[in-house]
Amino acid sequence: MKPTIRSPLVRFYLWLGRRWMTFVRVLDGAHSGVWLGVLSRAQLEAVDELHYHGSATYNGDAHNLRGLMDWEETAISGYFENRTRLLVLAAGGGREVLALERRGFQVDGFECNPTLVEFAGGFLPRQGVTGTVRLLPRDTTPPAAGYDGVIMGWGSYMLIAGRARRIEMLRRLRAMIPDGAPLLLSFFTKPDQLTRLRMEYRVAKGIRRMLRREPPELGDDLIPVYVHRFHEAEIEAEMREAGFRLACYEPEGRRAHDAGWAVGIAEPVPGS
The missing domain is CATH 3.40.50.150 (Vaccinia Virus protein VP39)
Structure with missing residues (x-):
């Protein structure tokens, strides 16, 4: 039996819901791509060092005894x-x-x-x-x-x-x-990450080209430290x-x- 509800607002809500997560992944990828492009390799290494310096997990007995x-x-x-x-x-x-x-x-x-x-x-x-x-x-x-x-x-x-x-x-x-x-x-x-990673790669590649830096690779990511998937x-x-x-x-x-x-x-x- 076909649905009888014809409300445009209801249809729009369902349509938007199906596309929302794609939009979020693209937006998140663009945000990470900006920083992946702007930060130098030395700065990315500094992010990594500071991140783990403040980690109670890796600097604690519980994790290291597991x-x-x-x-x-x-x-x-x-x-x-x-x-x-x-x-x-x-x-x-x-x-x-x-x-x-x-x-x-x-x-x-x-x-x-x-x-x-x-x-x-x-x-x-x-x-x-x-x-x-x-x-x-x-x-x-x-x-x-x-x-x-x-x-x-x-x-x-x-x-x-x-x-x-x-x-x-x-x-x-x-x-x-x-x-x-x-x-x-x-x-x-890389499961379920390609939409985000592709946007991140495109944005970072453009910025690095302008800054005359080594190009990124598809799969490079910030989470917040640099990783390659x-x-x-x-x-x-x-x-x-x-x-x-x-x-x-x-x-x-x-x-x-x-x-x-x-x-x-x-x-x-x-x-x-």
Whole structure:
């Protein structure tokens, strides 16, 4: 039976409701795009540092005592169980270092945020573990090698701005580990975000062109810190160019800390 209500206002209300969320995503994308275009890379890094400096979550015992998340447990059990010495980058306040050492691994942690390093320096000894979190400049790797597995801490891969920088980071990590060693990355993916991300990209691209800056990538986002959202083909391609074979890929889950994640396996270096 066809509806008998012909009120133009009712029809307009329903029409507008169906389009409201699209409008909100576009408007939010334009707002973020302005700031993504205006803020320099150094300023975006300052946003990141200030954001985590004021975070009671990452600077508190409760978060760092929670152990591995479900998806981390899956990745570690599936690909790291026969490994001994692990490198954890973006180790934050020490959550991963503590959980992994309690599972029997030897762990070296590194972090670029001085506030988080300071917290870890007090937190980890209180837990009776020998693993440490040391200060390391952003987007760099430690000088030591001898690791047989690498973990980039929760979501940290997406904080590296620019495809070339991410691949260079992975190449340096590949040089530190033997053939067959695993690498775990985690990141946000792109479901239900494309309308917003496309607007954000267009606005930021125009502003950066006027300012003669490096262009953004589709997938760059501010939440409020800079992140890059991925799809599987991007992760696979970046790993392959850096010398890793994509062994597992899982998209972002629905819970607060259910990042997308991927495991790469270090491939033999040609000519070695």
